[in-house]
Each structure stands twice: as structure tokens, then as C-alpha cells.
Amino acid sequence: MPSLASMSQDTMHSQNAALSGGRLKQPHLASDHGIATSGIQLPQALPSLLARGLTPQDMLRVNAARPTFVTLEPGQSLYYQGDDCNNIYLLLDGWAFRHQILEDGRRQILDFALPGVVFGLPGTGIMTHSLETLTGCTFSVFTRERLFDLMRDVPALGFRLLEIMAAAEARAFEHLTSVGRRTAKERVAHLLLELVTRASQTPAMPRDGSMTLPLMLPHIADALGLTSETVCRALSSMRKDKIATLRGQKLDILDLKRLAHAAGVDLMADFRHGTNGETLRLAS
Amino acid sequence: MPSLASMSQDTMHSQNAALSGGRLKQPHLASDHGIATSGIQLPQALPSLLARGLTPQDMLRVNAARPTFVTLEPGQSLYYQGDDCNNIYLLLDGWAFRHQILEDGRRQILDFALPGVVFGLPGTGIMTHSLETLTGCTFSVFTRERLFDLMRDVPALGFRLLEIMAAAEARAFEHLTSVGRRTAKERVAHLLLELVTRASQTPAMPRDGSMTLPLMLPHIADALGLTSETVCRALSSMRKDKIATLRGQKLDILDLKRLAHAAGVDLMADFRHGTNGETLRLAS
DNA sequence: CGTCCGATTGACAGCTATCAATAAGAGTGG
DNA sequence: CCACTCTTATTGATAGCTGTCAATCGGACG
DSSP states (O other), X not given: OOOHHHHHHHTHHHHHHHXXXXXXXXXXXXXXXXXEETTEEHHHHHHHHHOTTOOHHHHHHHHHTOOEEEXXXXXXXXXXXXXXXXXXXXXXXXXXXXXXXXXXXOEEEEEEEOTTOEEOOSTTSBOSSEEEESSOEEEEEEEXXXXXXXXXXXXXXXXXXXXHHHHHHHHHHHHHHHHHHSOHHHHHHHHHHHHHHHHHHSTTSOOSSEEEOOOOHHHHHHHHTSOHHHHHHHHHHHHHTTXXXXXXXXXXXXXHHHHHHHTTOOHHHHTTTOOOHHHHHHXX | OOOHHHHHHHTHHHHHHHHTTXXXXXXXXXXXXXXXXXXXXXXXXXXXXXXXXXXXXXXXXXXXXXXXXXXEOTTOEEEOTTOBOOXXXXXXXXXXXXXXXXXXXXXXXXXXXXXXXXXXXXTTSBOSSEEEESSOEEEEEEEHHHHHHHHHHXXXXXXXHHHHHHHXXXXXXXXXXXXXXXXXXXXXXXXXXXXXXXXXXXXXXXXSSEEEOOOOHHHHHHHHTSOHHHHHHHHHHHHHTTSEEEETXXXXXXXXXXXXXXXXXXXXXXXXXXXXXXHHHHHO
């Protein structure tokens, strides 16, 4: 139970969310009729995100399973920590994040979800975290049973999902290393680097050094195990050093090389394949 | 920003590993003849760990794929950060851990692997972390291709692997929350709680409050983003409070309830299903 | 009994959190 | 178009937790 004092910063945003829409007891299931959001034709979007490694025939079968779609406004939650959830979700469009909250209000953001991310997988069914949108979002939904059937029909799908989960695990591990062993400034630099890299790999997102981050300082802080003040100081410092500027939601990378250096990362290695130059050499 | 000085503690263990066996260019592939380690008949062990949800027929097919086995001594590495790895591993017996190392030697332990854990999955092939054993370990190995074939033959296997990966992700998330938002003492308590819980769920491990942890202080420290001194202080405090004692490798839980309290966790919720009492109530 | 490695404890420094005040924008309404 | 309000960002001062450095303890082993 957050003492009001400690809530004031860290949980500000979730308060907003709770006020401005918050929990959906029954998510808005848009069911089978195809819904278009922010200009995207969903039945087309799904393949492009999932399809690597699947044949066109496979994708036909996947679409034949008639996934349902959910659309959410910014600041709404798809599910909450503690919910009994037996669906698997694919984020088609928009930004969201997954987070855990301790009883006293401390919040940890676990992962930023960009289009193509899969979550809500099997397990016990009880969710250990919540998912909240940052922008308007569209999700594709499969029930556990439908997924199981689908995986039988389309073996490559299971393999692809494993790949996606493995990538998510790798992200979580990088994140963990950041929070556990990097300084505040390094963490901020590392997160910016991760986000620009992921965004640039997402279709229909910018490839140059400028982009829109639908985040507030407390999001970054809660992702990195810091306070928003510390994040602000780190960003100020990077602005002063002409490495990157983040004003409002506009992020400009001014010097990618030095950003990577500030993040304590070998750009070529870590953000292409995920490895550390130094350690790599030991392994050769 | 640790330089050589600070490496002395954090990376001590990996140095030892390097000296005492270290890298295996070509892991000891024990190939198809079944190998027995520490008294376990492997072909039997594999099913029991993987089989939930699979029919006996399914398991026959899995075994027919003739996985190879690898055995490692304590302190050896199955693979290193930067390795090109196209195998999937199942830990059959023993304890191990996965970790990442930054160029300057800072180390983050990402996950403790107990029997039943799966890793080394697809992705790009380049490993972003290393795996090092704590005890003697036996692994079951499938190549990427063999796994793919197997998943086609045994659809339930893919589903089971997804479940295992989802559980690993949930663990990583809990871990992240710990490192990001809990105090030193809470982190230590939380880790002990996680380990006793997992061990008690593993066949052939004790269910009472006493067990052997094949860890040294620096392992705990590097898992939690702390120093070994801080971990030591936290353990001393818990020993003084009669919550738990860890001497050498012998862990005794004296008061599970207060241990959970010290970890800032609702025992019934978090460690049965993974949820937080307070937030859960919101969701009902 | 001596050596060695890891654990333990103490003193102190430093990074980040906390508390507090101000600035900067974005809307809103007159 | 400007004043007003509200929210978020920014900056400063101080406190506290944890890291760092260093010394001692303790058990394992030969």
C-alpha cells in the first residue's frame, strides 16, 4: 500500500490510467470481423509480424483460425497482475508495456512491447504482471486451445513462437544486466539504444536517428530501477554532451557511437547479434 | 565503474572456472549411448522433466530422436557469450547458472538452472550469455533441425516448450523486479525463497526447510546486483532474526512466513501462482 | 599446526533516492 | 491573444543505502 509520499512519483502514471479508463473486466473483443486501426488492415498486419519462417500456406491456416482482435486506448490495460488468463496475444500495432507492482506501490516495468511481441502465453494461467498501453494498440488474440490446435496444423508456427519467446528472454536478460550492473547514465543510454534499434527494425518506423517515444520520465525510471529525477539528470547530461536529446516525446540521437559507448556496449556486437566484444574474443 | 580492483570479487568465480577447466571448444558430446550420471538413468530422467502434457507415445517419439547427452564438471561452461550455438539444451541433473559479463568485468547472473530448465533456443544463434555449472551437470542436447522435426512429429512438445519458456520468462521478470525495486535484504530473502520453492518442486530434492545450495556469496551477489559484502550483511541480519541461516552451502529456513515477509511477498499468491495479494484484489 | 580461500565485520565514500522548489509546456477559458 | 491552471520536467540540497577498501575470522586441508 503506497504511502502517498512514495506513490507521488513512481505510480503516477498508473493512477492516471486507473482514472482515465483503467481496468476492462471484459476486454473489448472485436471478434471476427476485421477491424482497422490507425490505418492498418489487420489481417495483413498479422502475417508480416509472425510470418518469418512460415509458408504462405501456413499463414492461410493461421488466418483460418480466425483470431479475434482487441483494440485499446492509450493508458488502458489488457490484463492485470493476478488475472486468470488463458489467451496468447500478439501486439499488432502500437506501444505498450508490461509491469509488476509490489504491495507498497513500487513499480517495475519489465518490457516495452512493440508490434510483433507475443505474450500472455500458457504457464499457470495466472498472470504475474499487468499490461498497459502507451498508445492506441491493437492485439490479436488466440485462446490456449486454439493455439494448441493451430500448432498441430502448422508446426512452423510453434517454432516461430519459440523464436519470439527466446528473443523476449534475451531482451529480459539484457534488461536485467542493465538494472543489476550498470550505472544510472549507462542504463538510460542502453534503453534509448535498445528502443531506437527495435523501432528501426519494426516496419513503418523511422530508421534515422529521430523518433517519437510515447513515454514519460517515470516510465523510463520504472523500467530501469531509478527515479524520474535521476533519469532526468542522465538525460540532461547526455543533452549537454550532444549525445542525444529527449524533449517531450521527441528523441534525437545525435551521436550513435558515443551513445553506445555511454551505454557500455559494443554496438556492432551487442545490437546486431547480442554479444560483448571483449568476451567474444575469449571465445574464439 | 569497477576496474581491476573491483573485479577481484565479482569475477572471481569465472576466473576460477577459466583456470580449472573453463572453455570446452568441443563440448564432451557423450553421443547416443545412454550415460548415467550421479545415479540417474538419463532416458528415464528426460521424460519426467519434459513430459507434462505429453502422452507416452509422444515421449517414445521424443526418445526416438536420440538426443545426445553432455556431462560437465562443476565450474565448466557449456557455452560462452558470443558462441554460435544452434542447439537446444535440457538440464537433466545438477545446478548451473547463466550469466552475462560486461567488458570491464561486471557480471550479472541471469538465472539459476535447475533440472528441467530449457535454454539455448533458436534466436539468431549467437548466444548473449554464458552457461556455467555449479555442480556436476548432465544435459540433453537437440540440434535446431532435430528439434524442428520433432516438433512436427509431436505437436504437444512445442506447446510444452512454450510453457517452459513462459515459466522462464516469468522467473526473469520476478528477478528483474527484485533487482530493480527491492532493497538488498529483500532481494536476498526473495532469492532464497525462490530457490527453496523451486528445489522443493524438483523431484528428488528436499521438501523440508533445509537444503544444500551449491553457491558462493559472489554468486548470490551477482544474481542480485549487489556485492558479496552486502549479501553477507543481509544474511547475517536474517541469521540474527532467526529467519534463515546459510552457512557454507547449507541453507536452513527457520521461519518461512517471516522470510516471505522479508522478501516483500505474499507467499500464498506469489509463490504458488505468481501474483500480488493487493493487486489481485483490485482485479476481482 | 600452518596455509589458503571464502566469509565476516568495520569504516568510509559515493551514487542514487528523497524532499523541495522552480521552470516549462499544453490546454482552457476569458 | 493573454491569463490561468495543471501536469511534467528540471534543478538543487541533503540523506541513506550500498559499494569500496581493508582487516580479521573461520573452516578445510595437507
